[in-house]
Amino acid sequence: MGQLLYSDLTYKIIGLAMEVYNELGYGFLEKVYENALMLLLEENDLKAEQQHSIEVEFKGKTVGNYIADIIVEDKVILELKSVKQISNAHKSQILNYLKATNVRVGIILNFAEEKLEYERFIL
Secondary structure, three states: OOOOOOHHHHHHHHHHHHHHHHHHOOOOOHHHHHHHHHHHHHHOOOOEEEEEEEEEEEOOEEEEEEEEEEEEOOOEEEEEEOOOOOOHHHHHHHHHHHHHOOOOEEEEEEOOOOOOEEEEEEO
């Protein structure tokens, strides 16, 4: 099988998330990590949109909205967490974001533990 989809971009994003974690540590609210990561994404000339609204359609009608924490380069959805562990509900959430958009790659970043936890998803 070939190279993972957007592997260079996701590697860069995870590296920046690690930089945020290494400086701030764990225990802050998700919004603190989101704002810090946005600063680093911008400093690294990566196009990023914070709190991006995603419409969910059913039979051509909008039936709901999600808010993705960050979308990077219109290619990767980031969902930031500050929880004890990434749950199946969190995994379902990111997969639903991917299904509702044309974005095919998502990453959950969890800043709540003694090391940064992350999972990468491809739809």
